[in-house]
Amino acid sequence: MSGSLLDAGAVIGCPHGGRVTAATTPTGGVRIGGAAVATARHAYVVVGCPHTLDGVPTPCVTVRWTADGSGITVDGAPVLLDTSAALCFSAALVPQGPPVVLAAPRKVTAR
Structure with a gap:
């Protein structure tokens, strides 16, 4: 798997427009x-998700990341x-859908 590394400055949203x-x-x-x-060791929360189901608010509140197969770790994670x-x-x-990486400001890639 390849892609750009995410850092603390990455802008990530839930599929409904909330901020991760x-x-x-x-x-x-x-x-x-x-x-x-x-x-993947860090916990991620969602704020401001407007999702409703049949008129009942059911916002995204957390994100769970799956460890990828890149083999690259930081402090074992x-x-x-x-x-x-x-x-x-x-x-x-x-489950309410995958998060969306809106901006990963650093261009460091892992392959």
């Missing part, structure tokens, strides 16, 4: 332009790429 942010700030020794590389598989979930843990 790191609940635990990516830290570590590997940085891209001063920003820590994002890994797989790095996140703009092509990494993930799903957004509601508070009831219902």
